[in-house]
Amino acid sequence: MRPILKQIIQYAILLAWLPLLNGCDEEDDVVEIFTGKVWKLNRLNIEGNSGQFLALWNTEQAYNQSMTALRTEGNYTIEFTAPDANVAGGDFTARGIRATVTGQWNADGKSHTISITAAKVSGNETDPLAKEFVSGLQKLSSYEGDSRTLTLKYAEGQNNKIMGLMAQ
Numbered sequence: 771m772r773p774i775l776k777q778i779i780q781y782a783i784l785l786a787w788l789p790l791l792n793g794c795d796e797e798d799d800v801v802e803i804f805t806g807k808v809w810k811l812n813r814l815n816i817e818g819n820s821g822q823f824l825a826l827w828n829t830e831q832a833y834n835q836s837m838t839a840l841r842t843e844g845n846y847t848i849e850f851t852a853p854d855a856n857v858a859g860g861d862f863t864a865r866g867i868r869a870t871v872t873g874q875w876n877a878d879g880k881s882h883t884i885s886i887t888a889a890k891v892s893g894n895e896t897d898p899l900a901k902e903f904v905s906g907l908q909k910l911s912s913y914e915g916d917s918r919t920l921t922l923k924y925a926e927g928q929n930n931k932i933m934g935l936m937a938q
Contacts, residue, residue: 796880797879797880798879798880798882799879800858800859800877800878800879801852801855801856801857801858802917803877803913803915803916803917803920804850804852804875804877804920805850805851805852805860807849807917807937807938808847808848808849808937808938809847809848809849809850809920809935809936809937809938810846810847810935810936810937810938811840811846811847811848811903811933811934811935812934812935812936813932813933813934814899814902814903814906814931814932814933814934815931815932816929816930816931816932817923817929817930817931817932818930823899824902824931826898826899826902827898832898835897836897836898836899836900839867839897839899839900840899842867844865845865845866845867845900846865846866846867846899846900846903847864847865847938848862848863848864848865848907848935849862849863849864850862850875858876858877858878858879859874859875859876859877860874860875861873861874861875862874862875862886864903864904864907866893866895866897866900866901866903866904867895867897867900868893868894868895868896868897868900869891869892869893869894869895869900869904870891870892870893871889871890871891871892871904871907871908872889872890872892873886873887873888873889873890874886874887874888875887877913881912882912882913882914883911883912883913884910884911884912884913884922885910885911886907886908886909886910889907889908891904891908903933905926906922906924906926906931906933907922907933909924909925909926910922910923910924911923911924911925915935917937918936918937919934919935919936919937920934920935920936920937921933921934921935922935
């Protein structure tokens with residue numbers, strides 16, 4: 771009876787390790803993260819700074835106007851598409867308030883890099899937050915996140931900036 775119990779324990783230990791061995795893939799499922807949803811901006815700041823947004827406004831009225839525009843459905847959104855589930859890139863469309871940015875995107879799930887190419891901006895932004903949003907999209911270099919939250923990173927001068935987005 772003891773050898774059978776010992777053998778059962780050995781099998782149980784082996785079975786317990788199998789999910790851990792299978793879960794060691796460090797590469798993101800980029801298509802799952804980026805596509806199939808609309809992303810809405812909820813943060814734009816210098817990396818490491820607390821607070822929701824950069825200090826972009828000269829007056830409280832200008833800040834309030836930006837926040838009203840941010841709450842408006844369809845503003846400050848990004849939608850990524852991919853030709854199929856095996857391609858970590860494709861087309862994207864982003865909308866500030868008055869401007870739309872379209873182009874191609876490509877991401878690497880292992881290095882967490884993202885690149886934007888052939889970006890075309892239609893329209894002109896006057897709102898400070900919308901200007902930064904449109905400008906930052908064209909400079910993206912890396913990302914962090916999952917299918918619910920996404921942080922896009924870009925550099926501007928000496929500053930590393932982040933855009934925090936939530937899936938709608």
